[in-house]
Amino acid sequence: MPLRRAKALTVVVVATLIAAGLPLHAQQVIVQRGNQTQVVEPQRDNRPFLMRLFGWGEQQPAQPPPGARVIKVPPPGQQQRKAARPPAAVVKPQNPKNDDARVVLVIGDRLAADLGRGLDVAYADRPDVRIETKTVDEAGLAATGDMDWKAFLEKRLTDKPRPTAVVAMIGRADGRPIELPDRTVDFPTPDWETIYKARLNELTRVARERAVPLLWVGLVPVASQQATNDVTYIDGVIRDEAAEKGATYIDVWEPFSQNGAFVASGPDLDGQVRQLRLKDGVGFTRSGARKLAFYVQQSLGPALNVADHTANLMQQVSGDGPVLVLNDPAASGEDKLIAATDLAPPKPGTVLHRLVIEGLPLEPVAGRFDAAALK
Incomplete structure (x- = not known):
């Protein structure tokens, strides 16, 4: 028989065996009993080719002794293919931040924690910006037991590195009475609103005295209708007070609602409809947190992109003391403005x-x- 014809016949036979489900290499069987191990070679199949092809006269494999542990070892070829599998992909580490990176401090409750994660993703490719998050899930301004935000902000803005901007998202859990030493102020009442506005102004004053911009992020609807009613009222108080005091208020209600009501899904930053809120009806998914951070980025731009020299001057200016002319180093401070006379x-x-x-x-x-x- 010519050599080429023999090779072709061999290929046909191998393909026929594969199609018939017959193994090309039999597996070894290792029988382990106590500390003794025995390798059992498979029995040789001496049946004619056609009988093996159609499964005629197939013999049952010998059963191992009682109490023995059987370990099947794959053929050598399969072991080599398994060892040649490529290694798992290495997770790329995040870009490191510069030592002098500008710090954006995010404070607030559970929603602020999601906002901080979204800002981390938003500024992942900027080594000159670092997000610092300080949040307590149920902490707000109505109660100061979990966190006194005024005391925290006073201390944090005196530490180094001092934040370039502060982003606050507070109020989701504030639909409750305010406990004072001498009385309890019910929610929502005019007295409650007066006290709440005073606490809002305290945070704004602390940031203003240290020349650090404070951005108030508005609230969003939640799945509970009653909780949404409370959040709507609190968000209105924050918005009106921010407008009256000249603070920056970022409205995010509309992007996360439908006709003013809670909606779990919506378009992400790419315009694709995705799940934006968690199943509990309160928190944000990864897509929702990134979308929330997008609206905050628009207002953070002026504070983060200011020139380094100007930023250093702003860090040194306080709300008290004389007014100095910055473009005249020889000018001395005066305690009054120039009049026409x-x-x-x-x-x-x-x-x-x-x-x-x-x-x-x-x-x-x-x-x-x-x-x-x-x-």
């Missing part, structure tokens, strides 16, 4: 007299744009 009138015939007293435009300079524009 302190200014000497310009002399007649000078450019300043022509512009201020006579109200006439300046003479055009030859070759400059205004010289051609006034002709």
Whole structure:
């Protein structure tokens, strides 16, 4: 028989065996009894080819002795293929932050914790920005037992590195009475609102005295209708107080609601409809937290992108003391503003007299744009 024909016949036979479910390599069987191990080679099948192909006269394999432990060892070829499997993919570590990275401090309750995780993802590729999160799930401003946010903020803003900005998302769990030393103020009442606004202003004042921007992030609806009613009222108090005091308020109610009500799913940052809220109807999923952080990013930009020199000056300025002219190092501090009586009138015939007293435009300079524009 020619060699080429023999090779072709061998391939056909092997393919036939595979199609018939017959093993090309029999497995070894290791019988383990106590400390003794015995390797049992498989019995050789001496049946004719057609009988083995169609399963005629198949013999039952010998059973191991009682109490023996049987370990099947795959053929050598299969062991090599298993060892050649590529290693698992290595998880890429997050980008390290610079030693002098600007710190964004996130404070608040459980929703603020989700916001902090979303901001971590949002600024993962910026080594000059680091997110620091301090949250307590049920802590707010109505009760100070779990966390006194004013005391915490006063201490944190004196430590190094001092935050470049503070982001607060507080109020989800504040639909409850305010306990005072002498009385209990029910929710919601005018007295409750007055005390709550005063505590909001205390946090704003602490940040303003240390020249650190404070951003108030609005609340979002939750699955419970009663809790949503409470959150709606508290969010309105925060929004009105922030507008009255000139603070930055970030409205996130509409992106996470449908006709003002709670909705679990919605478009993510890519426009794909995804689950944005957790099954408990309160927390945010990863997609929801990233979407929440997106709206905060828009307001954080001016504080994070300011020039380094200006940022250092802002860190040194406080709300008290004299006003200094920053572009005149020789200027001394004064305790009063300049009045009209302190200014000497310009002399007649000078450019300043022509512009201020006579109200006439300046003479055009030859070759400059205004010289051609006034002709």
